[in-house]
Amino acid sequence: MSFFFRRFFSSSSPATMEAAQQKAQQLIDENAVMVFSKSYCPYCNNTKRILNGLDAKYKAIELNQESDGDEIQSALAKITGQRTVPNIFIGQKHIGGNSDLEALGNKKLEALLKEAGAL
Numbered sequence: 042m043s044f045f046f047r048r049f050f051s052s053s054s055p056a057t058m059e060a061a062q063q064k065a066q067q068l069i070d071e072n073a074v075m076v077f078s079k080s081y082c083p084y085c086n087n088t089k090r091i092l093n094g095l096d097a098k099y100k101a102i103e104l105n106q107e108s109d110g111d112e113i114q115s116a117l118a119k120i121t122g123q124r125t126v127p128n129i130f131i132g133q134k135h136i137g138g139n140s141d142l143e144a145l146g147n148k149k150l151e152a153l154l155k156e157a158g159a160l
């Protein structure tokens with residue numbers, strides 16, 4: 042019952058949501074490549090494998106390991122319209138998820154990474 046209550050009736054305060062949105066935006070602004078991830082997510086692991094394979098410099102945070110991870114995920118949904126992880130930004134530009142990253146193809150991806158200063 043308490044799980045049910047928390048899951049459906051509790052919500053973060055507007056101040057907490059505002060702080061999460063600022064944190065998400067700061068991470069996007071300060072990193073050439075920003076990956077909002079979850080440690081158990083196979084799509085996220087694939088994205089990190091692709092970036093590692095190219096030796097790209099990137100920052101990933103695992104939202105399931107952050108105390109404000111749920112709020113950051115909601116903030117990202119507000120900023121990008123995307124609720125799933127990975128949620129990927131290259132050079133402050135929203136790329137999308139792992140399938141969107143893959144759809145770029147290596148040539149376009151490398152060009153974007155170079156332009157962003159991640160290669």
Ligand SMILES: N[C@@H](CCC(=O)N[C@@H](CS)C(=O)NCC(=O)O)C(=O)O
Pocket residue numbers: 079081082083084085124125126127137138139140141
């Ligand atoms: N097509 C998406 C699939 C991503 C996806 O389904 N991610 C799952 C985690 S593995 C997700 O975000 N589930 C909702 C959640 O964790 O809140 C992609 O390629 O990134």
